[in-house]
Amino acid sequence: DAGVTQSPTHLIKTRGQHVTLRCSPISGHKSVSWYQQVLGQGPQFIFQYYEKEERGRGNFPDRFSARQFPNYSSELNVNALLLGDSALYLCASTLASGTVSYEQYFGPGTRLTVT
């Protein structure tokens, strides 16, 4: 079975531009979360979506937004890119949401470089 897929693999953008990253979860998983990982640090939570609704938001500015589609795939959008947005963006797939703790499976990530 296919795991979590993300596209593109790598991306180079200029300051002030906009970027869209895409993620397809594991088949049967209905929840997608996005994380940002700066070099040398652990991933930081950006958003969680379940059944097309936002279920959680991390401490990121409004330049970051996301959405989930009826097929459970998701997009992360970042506007007005800053140099500090350069990072590995990870998508994690989870079976569901709620008070039960579900295992999260990560995709390979999208490496974003802002120049």
Next chain:
Amino acid sequence: EDQVTQSPEALRLQEGESSSLNCSYTVSGLRGLFWYRQDPGKGPEFLFTLYSAGEEKEKERLKATLTKKESFLHITAPKPEDSATYLCAVQAGQGAQKLVFGQGTRLTINP
């Protein structure tokens, strides 16, 4: 605020030399503690989930344990292919499936 601290930051071992990685956490209402392995430039690979103090899980040369304040990842007779960064994360409180990660331990196994 939920916090996770991993130690050491980096660890270099000889092949076959067993050791342990530490993950200390401060959370309100732990729902689960997760261990991941991450190779350079790749996404984290799921290893274990622990839910309550006293729980242990094993996979090949790895064994994870959990107490009320910390978790250990024991590596027995490691091989060079075990070289990676090991990440610990917690999920706490109600609501979102949010993971709070530590900064990781970079493990190098020399042949």
